[in-house]
Amino acid sequence: MKALVVYSSVTGNTSILAEAIYHEMIKHIDHVDFLTIDEVDYQQLATYDVLAIGTYTWGNGELPPEMDDLYYEIEQQSVGHLMTGIFGTGDSFYPYFCGAVDHFRDMLFVHTELAVTLKVELVPQTEDLNKVSTFCSRLVRTRVTV
Numbered sequence: 001m002k003a004l005v006v007y008s009s010v011t012g013n014t015s016i017l018a019e020a021i022y023h024e025m026i027k028h029i030d031h032v033d034f035l036t037i038d039e040v041d042y043q044q045l046a047t048y049d050v051l052a053i054g055t056y057t058w059g060n061g062e063l064p065p066e067m068d069d070l071y072y073e074i075e076q077q078s079v080g081h082l083m084t085g086i087f088g089t090g091d092s093f094y095p096y097f098c099g100a101v102d103h104f105r106d107m108l109f110v111h112t113e114l115a116v117t118l119k120v121e122l123v124p125q126t127e128d129l130n131k132v133s134t135f136c137s138r139l140v141r142t143r144v145t146v
């Protein structure tokens, strides 16, 4: 199994969550790449089995512009085999809390095997970090074919 944890973060909140997810993922999977969005090679996307995407929310519930290409590539490529999870941080002061997570969730549900989502208010707290093990175990659970 091969996994990718990819994220975007400006002020560090999503980065804290991404690091926690990466450290949990390596307990389950031997090969885990941990990349910021600007480091992703889109030609490699289909070579992964598991994909965890982290994003903050921008504008009025929008994707940050640097996440647009990843969103587009997943829509366009044949990645229906990918087990995916989407996580993010946002600020409930805004009317559309973690809207970018919702946008990704809806697209991943259609184009991949969406397994789990996680939304966190600003800086991840202990109770948020406790959810990381559940997030990862849902994401890497063995797929059963009958």
Ligand SMILES: Cc1cc2nc3c(=O)[nH]c(=O)nc-3n(C[C@H](O)[C@H](O)[C@H](O)COP(=O)(O)O)c2cc1C
Binding pocket: 008, 009, 010, 011, 012, 013, 014, 015, 056, 057, 058, 059, 060, 061, 062, 089, 090, 091, 092, 094, 095, 096, 097, 098, 099, 121, 122, 123
């Ligand atoms: C201009 C601006 C617009 C934002 N819009 C939203 C929004 O619509 N919904 C939301 O939940 N958070 C919104 N946020 C809050 C950020 O998503 C939040 O602070 C997040 O934790 C930042 O992540 P980072 O520290 O990883 O960069 C906005 C922040 C800024 C500065």
